[in-house]
Amino acid sequence: MHDYSLFIGSSTRAMKAKRALERKGIRALLRKDLPHDDDGCRYALQIDAKDFMTATMILRELGIPYRGKG
Amino acid sequence: MIYFDHAATSYPKPESVLIAMRDAVVREGGNPGRSGHRLSLLASERIYETREALCSFFDAEEPENFIFTQNATHALNLAIKTRIRHGDHVLISDLEHNAVFRPIYRLFRDGVINYSVFKTSNRVLKEIEALCTKDTRMLICTHVSNVNGQRLPVKEIGDFCRQRGIYYIIDASQGAGHIPFSIRESGADAVCAPAHKGLLGIQGAGFAYLRKKDYLMEFMEGGSGSHSLNPEMPEELPDRYEAGTLATPAIAALGAGLRYILAHGGTSAVEMHERALCRRAKEMLFSLPNVTVYAAKPEGGLLSFNLPHRSSEEVAFLLDKDGICVRGGFHCAPLAHRTLETGEYGSVRISFGPENTEDELESFYRSIKNIYFARS
Numbered sequence: 001m002h003d004y005s006l007f008i009g010s011s012t013r014a015m016k017a018k019r020a021l022e023r024k025g026i027r028a029l030l031r032k033d034l035p036h037d038d039d040g041c042r043y044a045l046q047i048d049a050k051d052f053m054t055a056t057m058i059l060r061e062l063g064i065p066y067r068g069k070g
Numbered sequence: 071m072i073y074f075d076h077a078a079t080s081y082p083k084p085e086s087v088l089i090a091m092r093d094a095v096v097r098e099g100g101n102p103g104r105s106g107h108r109l110s111l112l113a114s115e116r117i118y119e120t121r122e123a124l125c126s127f128f129d130a131e132e133p134e135n136f137i138f139t140q141n142a143t144h145a146l147n148l149a150i151k152t153r154i155r156h157g158d159h160v161l162i163s164d165l166e167h168n169a170v171f172r173p174i175y176r177l178f179r180d181g182v183i184n185y186s187v188f189k190t191s192n193r194v195l196k197e198i199e200a201l202c203t204k205d206t207r208m209l210i211c212t213h214v215s216n217v218n219g220q221r222l223p224v225k226e227i228g229d230f231c232r233q234r235g236i237y238y239i240i241d242a243s244q245g246a247g248h249i250p251f252s253i254r255e256s257g258a259d260a261v262c263a264p265a266h267k268g269l270l271g272i273q274g275a276g277f278a279y280l281r282k283k284d285y286l287m288e289f290m291e292g293g294s295g296s297h298s299l300n301p302e303m304p305e306e307l308p309d310r311y312e313a314g315t316l317a318t319p320a321i322a323a324l325g326a327g328l329r330y331i332l333a334h335g336g337t338s339a340v341e342m343h344e345r346a347l348c349r350r351a352k353e354m355l356f357s358l359p360n361v362t363v364y365a366a367k368p369e370g371g372l373l374s375f376n377l378p379h380r381s382s383e384e385v386a387f388l389l390d391k392d393g394i395c396v397r398g399g400f401h402c403a404p405l406a407h408r409t410l411e412t413g414e415y416g417s418v419r420i421s422f423g424p425e426n427t428e429d430e431l432e433s434f435y436r437s438i439k440n441i442y443f444a445r446s
Contacts, residue, residue, distance in 0.1 A: 012134050013134070
């Protein structure tokens with residue numbers, strides 16, 4: 001459960017993504033992640049691995065940049 | 071007490087607005103978009119919820135395009151100054167509030183822009199077209215005048231601006247929450263409004279809706295809670311323009327205000343109610359000889375007037391003694407007062423809200439007659 005993370009830079013985008021996923025029936029847990037690379041703070045949306053393809057498609061449609069990690 | 075000063079700020083606030091404000095402080099008291107603990111995440115959620123509510127309420131495209139500000143003045147300064155370029159010609163209406171006029175005048179005074187003022191008394195589009203030059207890059211106008219309630223044809227102006235590639239900003243301070251308004255249909259590139267007037271929120275918040283996401287000049291630099299290692303402000307909205315801690319209680323209250331309006335018939339119901347009060351107020355004032363009334367046709371939710379032989383501030387003072395709250399003077403809108411020729415003391419403004427009643431208007435009428443006949 002919740003074994004895949006989508007990392008998003010801003011809390012607003014992360015909230016937007018979370019709500020969009022939930023509207024499509026994908027449960028997503030939101031937490032603050034450790035600072036990464038040269039950019040700094042980011043948020044992690046934790047989803048089930050089985051929802052990975054659908055979730056990333058939704059984020060792309062919304063134009064929300066993300067990085068994924070299983 | 072009778073409150074007829076909703077154009078200044080709405081009062082009293084609905085109970086649900088006060089509850090939302092309190093909950094934001096007591097239950098969601100973290101700093102939104104900063105920490106990872108539950109209080110911060112709850113605050114972030116509340117903020118985003120209000121962005122979505124605004125998007126739905128104003129028929130706009132993207133919640134993140136709503137930039138939260140301190141108030142409408144902050145929002146207008148942001149919308150104007152992040153787009154203006156040296157040599158631009160700007161058009162503003164002859165009804166504008168100082169929140170529009172002063173930043174434009176400052177840019178003109180500093181030699182950055184030229185500006186022209188278009189008349190709103192008749193055939194607005196013709197007036198605008200006559201003033202356009204090859205350098206006209208921006209047009210800013212109020213949706214509803216805060217002095218006489220006149221409504222400008224914002225959709226038609228939007229069509230005109232779009233055809234000519236003119237950046238179009240609407241000051242929705244007096245219309246938001248009082249009349250139906252679709253950002254999408256207006257064609258505006260930016261729409262600015264405060265939380266604390268017709269939207270029934272509290273003071274301390276407002277918004278600028280920016281339709282375009284292409285690269286915009288910075289306005290203020292500071293912490294954004296995102297991309298912290300980058301010395302520059304993030305490029306994405308809303309982070310680019312939300313430096314510093316947001317006013318979560320005020321933004322939560324704004325969300326509650328929007329829900330209250332929708333639960334009580336929406337802006338159409340508010341418009342109908344306030345227009346009826348305004349029409350009745352006009353009749354009352356015209357029943358007194360030599361009273362000058364400054365009101366829109368058809369009526370909006372507010373009007374101004376002057377009694378003979380008394381300054382506007384004197385009338386406002388005497389009404390306050392009778393427990394009636396109005397505003398006298400120039401209403402931070404010298405252009406409008408010049409256009410309406412209200413004279414050296416400005417005017418007395420009465421502005422209605424959804425909870426005002428005919429009975430309150432009758433009490434106002436009694437007071438005004440007493441004031442009027444005391445000097446006649």
